[in-house]
Amino acid sequence: MGVLDIVPAGVLSGDETRKLFEYAKENKFAIPAINVTSSSTANAVLEAARDAKSPIIIQVSQGGSAYFAGKGLANDKQQASIAGATAAAHHVRTVAKAYGVPVVLHSDHCAKKLLPWFDGMLEADEAYFKEHQEPLFSSHMLDLSEESKEENIATCVKYFKRMAAVGLFLEMEIGITGGEEDGVDNTSVDNASLYTQPEDVYEIHDALSKISPNFSIAAAFGNVHGVYKPGNVKLHPELLEKHQKHASEKLGGKVEKPLYLVFHGGSGSSKEEINTAVANGVVKMNVDTDTQFAYMLGIRDFMEGKKGYIQTQVGNPEGADKPNKKYYDPRVWVREGEKTLVTRVKEACADLGNINRL
Numbered sequence: 001m002g003v004l005d006i007v008p009a010g011v012l013s014g015d016e017t018r019k020l021f022e023y024a025k026e027n028k029f030a031i032p033a034i035n036v037t038s039s040s041t042a043n044a045v046l047e048a049a050r051d052a053k054s055p056i057i058i059q060v061s062q063g064g065s066a067y068f069a070g071k072g073l074a075n076d077k078q079q080a081s082i083a084g085a086t087a088a089a090h091h092v093r094t095v096a097k098a099y100g101v102p103v104v105l106h107s108d109h110c111a112k113k114l115l116p117w118f119d120g121m122l123e124a125d126e127a128y129f130k131e132h133q134e135p136l137f138s139s140h141m142l143d144l145s146e147e148s149k150e151e152n153i154a155t156c157v158k159y160f161k162r163m164a165a166v167g168l169f170l171e172m173e174i175g176i177t178g179g180e181e182d183g184v185d186n187t188s189v190d191n192a193s194l195y196t197q198p199e200d201v202y203e204i205h206d207a208l209s210k211i212s213p214n215f216s217i218a219a220a221f222g223n224v225h226g227v228y229k230p231g232n233v234k235l236h237p238e239l240l241e242k243h244q245k246h247a248s249e250k251l252g253g254k255v256e257k258p259l260y261l262v263f264h265g266g267s268g269s270s271k272e273e274i275n276t277a278v279a280n281g282v283v284k285m286n287v288d289t290d291t292q293f294a295y296m297l298g299i300r301d302f303m304e305g306k307k308g309y310i311q312t313q314v315g316n317p318e319g320a321d322k323p324n325k326k327y328y329d330p331r332v333w334v335r336e337g338e339k340t341l342v343t344r345v346k347e348a349c350a351d352l353g354n355i356n357r358l
């Protein structure tokens, strides 16, 4: 039995997303969530998943969404982020089935000030649901982790009711991810808020499970966005076991790991940290910085290696009359970035045990 016995190829609904996460948790593997910013990066992620025979999560951040629509557009009311997220979703929906893999289509961190972006995506989900009886996306993230716990939970409850009505999955964040996300600077937050407490995690589980089972929790365990030289924030994925134990006890002990947990800041993590996280019920690990670097690598090497062929349209080291069209065509050099991105996404799949899972 494999993932395709549980869920179909193509973009999954919220219910199917939960079924996939349940299967991953039972079989002790997790699925990488890769941030994409263009059809090129999205296609490379799908290509990697197809080659690795793996389900995959494709996500867009607020800034990545705006980029997808075009940096030349105004975004003062989140209009470019809404249009770009919608365009990215339609693109992935259109091509995903051709790659033959199940895809969780997700939007990344949405802080309080970015809620108009969330509202716009939700309206697109609701419109899509009217026509197709399923939402446009599989899942969205709400990140009110910088607000009080009470406000965080209340906001999630409010949105989750509307999301559940159209079959969406919710990811929420409690405890802060360090580093940077979408112009939110968490580089100097208080250390304690980088580690979530089991009681807080259960309080969220209790509030959200009354609405629908289709949600996950990004509980902080020292996560940081970006790759920096080792500092004083240390990743402690072993703490996640406490969340599962506490929730299990509160729920009567029948289910050993009741929570679907999410690992933010996957870039630069050691294999050991990843293994511990997966053993403790992490079903989704976000990777952005490392895949950004990977996409650049192929293009950098091409530009360096073919330097003599990209200075003028005609004339290269092989002769003054030789044409260079085969070198400056973006399908050639952008493709090199796609190839190195494919390799890095496959590595993320391997790290998480997400290989040959279809």
Ligand SMILES: O=C(CO)COP(=O)(O)O
Pocket (backbone or CB within 6 Å): 035, 108, 109, 224, 225, 226, 227, 263, 264, 265, 266, 267, 286, 287, 288, 289, 290
């Ligand atoms: O958590 C992430 C996106 O939400 C990705 O973090 P990294 O950029 O550190 O991989």
Ligand SMILES: O=C[C@H](O)COP(=O)(O)O
Pocket (backbone or CB within 6 Å): 035, 061, 062, 063, 064, 108, 109, 180, 181, 182, 183, 225, 288, 289
């Ligand atoms: O939030 C973290 C993700 O890496 C998104 O980053 P971004 O805002 O640079 O797109």
Ligand SMILES: [Zn+2]
Pocket (backbone or CB within 6 Å): 109, 143, 145, 173, 176, 177, 181
């Ligand atoms: Zn956050």
Ligand SMILES: [Zn+2]
Pocket (backbone or CB within 6 Å): 109, 177, 181, 225, 264, 265, 286
């Ligand atoms: Zn994150």
